[in-house]
Amino acid sequence: MEGVAKSNQADTGNYFQAPIGTHDVLPPQSQIWARVVSVFAERANRFNYGLTITPIFEHAEVFERIGDASDVVRKEMYEFRDRGDRRLALRPEGTAPVVRAFVQHHPTPPWKVWYVAPNFRYERPQKGRYRQHWQIGAEALGVSDPDLDVEVVSLAAGFFLALGLGKTRLLINSMGEPDDRIKYTEDLRKYFLSSGANLGEEFLTRVKENPLRILDAKKSEWQTMIEGAPQLSDYLGDSAKEYFSKVQSGLKALDIAFTVDPRLVRGFDYYTATTFEFVSDDLDAAQNALGGGGRYDNLAQEMGGDPAPGIGFGIGMERVVLALEAQGLAEEIIKDSASLDVFVVDGTDDEVAALVVNDLREAGISVDRSYGGRSVKAQWKLADRSGATYGVMTGESENKNNSVAVKNLKTGEQVEVRREHLVSQIQNSKETKR
RNA sequence: GUGGCCGUAGCUCAGUCGGUUAGAGCGCCGGGUUGUGAUCCCGGAGGUCGGGGGUUCGAAACCCCUCGGUCACCCCA
Numbered sequence: 001m002e003g004v005a006k007s008n009q010a011d012t013g014n015y016f017q018a019p020i021g022t023h024d025v026l027p028p029q030s031q032i033w034a035r036v037v038s039v040f041a042e043r044a045n046r047f048n049y050g051l052t053i054t055p056i057f058e059h060a061e062v063f064e065r066i067g068d069a070s071d072v073v074r075k076e077m078y079e080f081r082d083r084g085d086r087r088l089a090l091r092p093e094g095t096a097p098v099v100r101a102f103v104q105h106h107p108t109p110p111w112k113v114w115y116v117a118p119n120f121r122y123e124r125p126q127k128g129r130y131r132q133h134w135q136i137g138a139e140a141l142g143v144s145d146p147d148l149d150v151e152v153v154s155l156a157a158g159f160f161l162a163l164g165l166g167k168t169r170l171l172i173n174s175m176g177e178p179d180d181r182i183k184y185t186e187d188l189r190k191y192f193l194s195s196g197a198n199l200g201e202e203f204l205t206r207v208k209e210n211p212l213r214i215l216d217a218k219k220s221e222w223q224t225m226i227e228g229a230p231q232l233s234d235y236l237g238d239s240a241k242e243y244f245s246k247v248q249s250g251l252k253a254l255d256i257a258f259t260v261d262p263r264l265v266r267g268f269d270y271y272t273a274t275t276f277e278f279v280s281d282d283l284d285a286a287q288n289a290l291g292g293g294g295r296y297d298n299l300a301q302e303m304g305g306d307p308a309p310g311i312g313f314g315i316g317m318e319r320v321v322l323a324l325e326a327q328g329l330a331e332e333i334i335k336d337s338a339s340l341d342v343f344v345v346d347g348t349d350d351e352v353a354a355l356v357v358n359d360l361r362e363a364g365i366s367v368d369r370s371y372g373g374r375s376v377k378a379q380w381k382l383a384d385r386s387g388a389t390y391g392v393m394t395g396e397s398e399n400k401n402n403s404v405a406v407k408n409l410k411t412g413e414q415v416e417v418r419r420e421h422l423v424s425q426i427q428n429s430k431e432t433k434r
Numbered sequence: 435g436u437g438g439c440c441g442u443a444g445c446u447c448a449g450u451c452g453g454u455u456a457g458a459g460c461g462c463c464g465g466g467u468u469g470u471g472a473u474c475c476c477g478g479a480g481g482u483c484g485g486g487g488g489u490u491c492g493a494a495a496c497c498c499c500u501c502g503g504u505c506a507c508c509c510c511a
Contacts, residue, residue, distance in 0.1 A: 377465095381470090
């Protein structure tokens with residue numbers, strides 16, 4: 001967007017809605033997000049990865065290190081100058097800030113961290129692709145060891161499994177060492193120029209700028225030619241080959257299914273050696289990647305730090321949620337997490353109901369009530385709709401006995417319970433339900 | 435950035451070839467006697483027909499612009 005906006009949005013009254021490509025996540029949908037994050041956090045903890053929180057914006061230079069050939073940097077960054085005339089950018093991806101933090105703080109390797117954070121990319125939104133999207137991810141820095149590659153992949157794979165997304169497929173590849181890749185890129189360019197010279201301007205531009213990107217293009221006219229292209233695997237040096245085969249045997253040992261995809265090149269220039277991607281067949285092919293990552297052994301150095309290898313991945317929150325919905329798991333999660341134990345109906349004019357609510361809540365029982373002085377009938381209606389297991393009502397006659405009415409909203413059965421026994425009674429029934 | 439489709443109540447949608455006060459289901463609020471939900475019955479609130487301009491005696495419907503959504507490409511999570 002250059003210069004002044006073409007039209008005055010105030011005319012249309014559309015200022016007060018979420019900006020294009022962003023959205024609000026509200027209850028009960030947000031329960032799914034909470035579940036996804038907690039499942040990941042729990043697994044990250046088991047793998048001894050610690051939560052890391054980096055700024056939502058960084059100096060633009062941090063992200064420029066992820067590659068000049070990538071569209072994310074070239075045309076999708078939310079870049080701006082602050083009042084001190086610093087060039088800043090909203091985070092477009094999760095790895096660069098973590099590497100920057102590693103370079104800045106010199107933690108003892110291996111430095112194993114996880115994060116959940118929003119990313120920003122200025123692009124046309126569509127299903128599963130937004131201007132603000134959340135990624136949940138993990139990075140392990142300072143050590144180059146195939147076992148660590150396997151650990152990182154296994155963290156992600158186990159996460160999908162724990163969520164019930166067992167059908168997620170894992171694709172892996174090796175980008176080799178920088179020299180291998182340079183040689184390969186040259187040959188690839190030569191091949192494309194000789195065999196695809198008549199495929200148009202767009203094709204030629206890409207051959208020039210980043211021939212690797214042609215490999216995963218979706219254009220059907222290009223497919224035959226792509227299939228005949230030289231394969232990166234034939235260019236790997238001995239050490240890269242050995243590393244990659246160790247990663248593969250490590251995955252096999254852990255029973256993690258994968259497919260080697262020689263055309264998996266991924267979006268950022270910083271990848272070296274292992275790259276991987278998790279795809280879901282439940283999502284449309286246009287954005288079926290749930291997550292992906294790889295090794296970036298030169299990135300720390302490019303940020304001015306001492307050479308330090310690293311590997312990590314990012315998983316798209318919105319896409320995981322889409323996959324859960326496609327699998328029919330989303331509703332289940334929402335149902336599971338909406339568990340109100342008690343709804344209190346206030347049948348008197350005093351403070352008793354408020355006290356009952358408070359006693360139950362302090363005892364760890366989830367409780368709601370109505371406000372605004374509604375009729376008892378209306379309150380029972382709300383109790384029903386709240387999904388609570390029990391309705392508890394205060395009333396004149398119960399007050400005389402220091403008791404409340406407790407009604408099982410599923411069975412309709414109702415008993416009078418003395419207030420000093422209420423908490424233990426509800427707690428016991430919760431226990432037996434399990 | 436390019437192209438296709440779409441925009442009527444909180445939600446899902448109907449609205450015939452342009453023709454009076456724009457409808458339904460669900461949801462929401464209230465009532466069906468004095469303190470009891472789910473079913474049933476009755477009533478009610480809620481709409482600048484995304485916004486602006488135009489054509490017309492007359493526009494939710496037709497045209498243009500714009501905002502937004504959606505899908506595809508590019509690219510990516």
